[in-house]
Amino acid sequence: MMRAAGLVLAVAVLCVSCAGPTTSDSALLSQAGRSAQSAVSELQTVDLAARTQLGDHAWWSYTDVVVTSSEDSMSAIEGTFDSRQPPTVDTDAVYQRTTKALSDAADLVTAMRISVRRHDTASLRRQTAQIAPLVRRLNRLGKLAP
Amino acid sequence: MSTSDGRPTGVTHAGRVLHAGLHLLDRQIVEQGTGRMAGKVDDVELALDEDVPVVRALLTGPAGWGPRLPGLLGRLVTSVHHRLHPAEDPQPVAIDMTHVVDIDSAVHVDDQDLGDQGLGEWLDQHFIGRIPGAGDATE
Amino acid sequence: MRLSELLGREVRDADNEYVGTVADLVLVQDGPLRGPYAASLRISGLILVERRHVRLLGYERDVLPVAFRWLLKRLAGRISYVPWEAVDLDEASVTLSVRTADLVEHDPAYRRRTS
Amino acid sequence: MKKYLAVTLGILTAIGGFVDIGDLVTNALVGARFGMRLAWVVVVGVLGIIVFAEMSGRIAAVSGRATFDLVRERLGPRAALVGLVGSFLVTGLTLTAELGGVSLAVELAFGINYLLVIPWVMVLAWLVVWRVKFNTMETGFGLLGLFLVVFVVALVAAAPDWSALGAQVSTPRPPPSEDWPTYAYYAIALFGAAMTPYEVFFFSSGGVEEHWSAKDLTLSKLNVFLGFPLGGTLSLSIAAVAAVTFLPRGIQVDNLGQTVLPVAVYLGKVGLALVLIGVFAATFGATLETLLSCGYSVAQYFGWQWGKMVRPRQDARFHTVLIAVLVVGAMTLLTTVDPVKVTEYSVVFSAVALPLTYLPILIVANDPDYLGRRTNGPFANLLGVSYLVLILVASLAAVPLMIWTKAGQ
Numbered sequence: 001m002m003r004a005a006g007l008v009l010a011v012a013v014l015c016v017s018c019a020g021p022t023t024s025d026s027a028l029l030s031q032a033g034r035s036a037q038s039a040v041s042e043l044q045t046v047d048l049a050a051r052t053q054l055g056d057h058a059w060w061s062y063t064d065v066v067v068t069s070s071e072d073s074m075s076a077i078e079g080t081f082d083s084r085q086p087p088t089v090d091t092d093a094v095y096q097r098t099t100k101a102l103s104d105a106a107d108l109v110t111a112m113r114i115s116v117r118r119h120d121t122a123s124l125r126r127q128t129a130q131i132a133p134l135v136r137r138l139n140r141l142g143k144l145a146p
Numbered sequence: 147m148s149t150s151d152g153r154p155t156g157v158t159h160a161g162r163v164l165h166a167g168l169h170l171l172d173r174q175i176v177e178q179g180t181g182r183m184a185g186k187v188d189d190v191e192l193a194l195d196e197d198v199p200v201v202r203a204l205l206t207g208p209a210g211w212g213p214r215l216p217g218l219l220g221r222l223v224t225s226v227h228h229r230l231h232p233a234e235d236p237q238p239v240a241i242d243m244t245h246v247v248d249i250d251s252a253v254h255v256d257d258q259d260l261g262d263q264g265l266g267e268w269l270d271q272h273f274i275g276r277i278p279g280a281g282d283a284t285e
Numbered sequence: 286m287r288l289s290e291l292l293g294r295e296v297r298d299a300d301n302e303y304v305g306t307v308a309d310l311v312l313v314q315d316g317p318l319r320g321p322y323a324a325s326l327r328i329s330g331l332i333l334v335e336r337r338h339v340r341l342l343g344y345e346r347d348v349l350p351v352a353f354r355w356l357l358k359r360l361a362g363r364i365s366y367v368p369w370e371a372v373d374l375d376e377a378s379v380t381l382s383v384r385t386a387d388l389v390e391h392d393p394a395y396r397r398r399t400s
Numbered sequence: 401m402k403k404y405l406a407v408t409l410g411i412l413t414a415i416g417g418f419v420d421i422g423d424l425v426t427n428a429l430v431g432a433r434f435g436m437r438l439a440w441v442v443v444v445g446v447l448g449i450i451v452f453a454e455m456s457g458r459i460a461a462v463s464g465r466a467t468f469d470l471v472r473e474r475l476g477p478r479a480a481l482v483g484l485v486g487s488f489l490v491t492g493l494t495l496t497a498e499l500g501g502v503s504l505a506v507e508l509a510f511g512i513n514y515l516l517v518i519p520w521v522m523v524l525a526w527l528v529v530w531r532v533k534f535n536t537m538e539t540g541f542g543l544l545g546l547f548l549v550v551f552v553v554a555l556v557a558a559a560p561d562w563s564a565l566g567a568q569v570s571t572p573r574p575p576p577s578e579d580w581p582t583y584a585y586y587a588i589a590l591f592g593a594a595m596t597p598y599e600v601f602f603f604s605s606g607g608v609e610e611h612w613s614a615k616d617l618t619l620s621k622l623n624v625f626l627g628f629p630l631g632g633t634l635s636l637s638i639a640a641v642a643a644v645t646f647l648p649r650g651i652q653v654d655n656l657g658q659t660v661l662p663v664a665v666y667l668g669k670v671g672l673a674l675v676l677i678g679v680f681a682a683t684f685g686a687t688l689e690t691l692l693s694c695g696y697s698v699a700q701y702f703g704w705q706w707g708k709m710v711r712p713r714q715d716a717r718f719h720t721v722l723i724a725v726l727v728v729g730a731m732t733l734l735t736t737v738d739p740v741k742v743t744e745y746s747v748v749f750s751a752v753a754l755p756l757t758y759l760p761i762l763i764v765a766n767d768p769d770y771l772g773r774r775t776n777g778p779f780a781n782l783l784g785v786s787y788l789v790l791i792l793v794a795s796l797a798a799v800p801l802m803i804w805t806k807a808g809q
Contacts, residue, residue, distance in 0.1 A: 045651050173473055198317060252465065281712075
């Protein structure tokens, strides 16, 4: 019990000490990492839902609800990151890469939602295949998060 | 004092010892015949000027409960109740101890018109009673 | 007088020394017969606790768990019983006709007491 | 024979009734983020609700007094008012979450926007509390809630690496991707989801509504000792199936559609249909329980007549509270607040509000004035006091941890 409490305290001190001002480069990097991780979560959800639908393990209206809420979350994630600016030129590249990857992910999810609404199995299958490379891209960015 | 099934009897036998705050205050009041829940014992009226000092009555209602709340909240409850109540200086409903039949996990009183049911009666007449089925027992 | 006005009041002894506060009122059902049901509840005495703002939660009696009884005893300090005859009550104060040293400890086995 | 049927029915009801929107969301969320590394909390929580409900049920059966009646009786009007406001807000928040859960289940099944469903659920819930007999209501939704067993079936069908799950169970610490405060925060959330105060209000008041006496103690105990652990098993299987499906893919659960997705993955359309019926019944049953519990707690504090055992005209105040709470809950949801977020907060605040209702029950369970010779034994008191300490710690730590971890983000 005492050890756990001590550990909690130590982690607390660490957390407080790393949280620098939001304008610093490290803050932008960690924001990029967190956004990428969240985007991966949404893409993987859509991937799983789409595969389930393609395997005829679910019905369209259910898949629609799941994909639509991921689409909403995706646009929120994209919006949050877009509102940041790279504080120095050093992080410009990361900022650009993240913005592009998030925007590609959001576009893909929207396209898949449209396919689901149209019950368009062929497009959905094609789009599902595009998820994996996008996830790999985002995972590389996700490593930036502390 | 308990019966074989473990339920306390609470028989009002002579010489029984009760603690006023513990055994009377804030207990549920139940009407003996109907089993109707008739309020909480919000306060207890003591008769200290008699030859033998005794408990005179149980008090129930906002005028008994309000003054027991702390500070501003207590004053607020009391003043709102004063404003809504038709009487000039509303008093809590007093149930004379002669009406108390039994004291166990609840205070049982004999059936009587407990008078001030202000809010409940008003809601029954103006709202709940007007909804279809309000007078029926559930099926 | 209402019970709630009495509970929590400060109590002083015959030497006007602070004794404690009123924790509860002991009633015995042997008063004059009133109404059809039973003898009335006679006020037999006060239960005093040494410290202020303590609710005994029923632990002036001998009930479990032991941990609670111990804790409340620590919080409340001395718990004593004063017969009503020794209590002098006026508008704002409660004064005893006995000294603190002469107070009897409250008997937690309340069911057996008959006084 | 009839008696055995009643007992079986009671147990089945308790299983279905244990799981509500809080358990569905929190267990899936925690399973996806922490695997089974918090499974021990569910066990601790289930044991806690057993201790709490057993004492309340025993008091209700022997003395006829329901939980909030005793809270006021033992704590007095001030402290009990604090307890009342706290529990009422938490239960109202939970009601809002359950209403959202019912509507989301309908949305997932039929694709109708959940906001359009809310008014209908509200009216249906009111009709049930207005007209339907207590027993019918409880049994009906409890039994339908049993369809949630498909989570167990889905887990088996997923053929997980059991030893890996077992290894997670036996490592009660956060995975590398999470820190200790977040772990502790979700531990409290899971604890709160298992030990929701409304379950006890409802259980004890229901006992009074059904005119339990000392003879019904066996039934009450069986419900508690079998129903809750089996309900806890459902909770664990929700967490396990989420751990198997979501953790390796890096998916974080933030909606009900995700919670039921593994069932569709492993069991297909039939599984999905059954789980949605289960979710609907469990959350609708919990809607009724939370709604009635709001009414029970207010009425019992003030000593008003309450319950479905009398005609509504005889407890007009009680029924007015029910209608008001239901309307406010539905209006809150119609502001498009996310029902899942509401759920996440409601389980944590459950843990905050718990001590003021638990303490008086533990005290009265020891009072021979109420229970005669059926007061707590030494073992019940050992557990009872240990849980009091645990509940206090969880209650005090909940809000600081919520602020610190930004509600687990």
